Amino acid sequence: MQTPFDLDNSASYLRWRDQKLKHAITDTSELIVEIKDPLALTSFEHNALLDRCQRSNMVIYATRDLPADEAMVRQFGLQFGLKSLDANWLAGEQGITRVTVCANDGKRQAYIPYTDRAIKWHTDGYYNSPDRTIRGMILHCVQSAGQGGENRLLDHEIVYLMLRDENCDFIRALTAPDAMTIPERADEHGVARPAQTGPVFSVNADSTLHMRYTARTRSIEWKQDPITLAAVNALEKLLTSDLVHIHRTRLEPGMGLLCNNVLHDRSEFNDNVQHPRLLFRARYHERIAGT
Numbered sequence: 001m002q003t004p005f006d007l008d009n010s011a012s013y014l015r016w017r018d019q020k021l022k023h024a025i026t027d028t029s030e031l032i033v034e035i036k037d038p039l040a041l042t043s044f045e046h047n048a049l050l051d052r053c054q055r056s057n058m059v060i061y062a063t064r065d066l067p068a069d070e071a072m073v074r075q076f077g078l079q080f081g082l083k084s085l086d087a088n089w090l091a092g093e094q095g096i097t098r099v100t101v102c103a104n105d106g107k108r109q110a111y112i113p114y115t116d117r118a119i120k121w122h123t124d125g126y127y128n129s130p131d132r133t134i135r136g137m138i139l140h141c142v143q144s145a146g147q148g149g150e151n152r153l154l155d156h157e158i159v160y161l162m163l164r165d166e167n168c169d170f171i172r173a174l175t176a177p178d179a180m181t182i183p184e185r186a187d188e189h190g191v192a193r194p195a196q197t198g199p200v201f202s203v204n205a206d207s208t209l210h211m212r213y214t215a216r217t218r219s220i221e222w223k224q225d226p227i228t229l230a231a232v233n234a235l236e237k238l239l240t241s242d243l244v245h246i247h248r249t250r251l252e253p254g255m256g257l258l259c260n261n262v263l264h265d266r267s268e269f270n271d272n273v274q275h276p277r278l279l280f281r282a283r284y285h286e287r288i289a290g291t
């Protein structure tokens with residue numbers, strides 16, 4: 001199948017690039033779509049959500065239908081063909097994780113998502129094995145923080161485009177199968193997760209682009225050659241720039257992010273003690289249908 005993400009096919013790439021830049025959303029307010037009932041979207045709402053995802057791989061939906069539960073998130077995802085939930089060892093029974101501060105839970109509090117600290121730019125599941133690649137994601141806000149907890153969002157296709165424009169060799173380096181290694185993580189019982197070596201950019205079976213990345217500097221090993229390190233440096237520069245494609249937003253109760261696992265981060269936050277921040281996170285192996 002032809003893909004614009006092939007370095008040997010610049011005609012296809014340039015056509016895709018034109019369309020991408022023409023339609024990509026740069027105004028964050030355009031990314032937000034109000035919906036009435038997340039369990040039963042109207043075709044108008046569904047089309048509006050899908051349109052954003054086709055253009056920018058993400059949409060922020062906003063509903064007044066409160067409160068939500070895991071079943072709602074699951075049913076919402078099904079309407080976009082999202083059905084293969086990734087079984088996470090910290091996730092609840094339904095495969096949907098409650099992301100909240102776990103101060104007294106020894107297992108969870110070791111992981112930044114379950115603290116009130118900032119999380120650097122990443123795509124979800126960058127440490128997963130290839131058979132558990134996370135291509136789709138829903139992050140639904142039940143309760144926002146008293147203060148902070150904003151997200152920045154960036155379409156990974158835009159990152160690919162900017163890097164390829166800058167230097168094709170950056171893409172060559174970041175698609176190498178040994179570009180990035182996440183070392184094994186051991187717990188008190190021994191090895192919980194083996195080391196994962198793989199590319200940053202890869203092409204899915206349906207010719208769409210996948211990105212595996214984390215901006216963390218500990219527990220990650222980059223291939224030690226000049227072009228890989230230069231590519232990583234260029235990528236870091238992009239993520240700290242004021243690129244118009246970087247969206248800044250804060251999910252409030254009833255709002256959520258539906259996306260093809262785009263790059264995102266989280267700022268630190270302070271909980272309101274009575275109402276601690278709570279998000280439902282669903283990770284899927286497939287992308288949003290029709291994108």
Ligand SMILES: [Fe+2]
Binds near residue numbers: 123
């Ligand atoms: Fe994440």
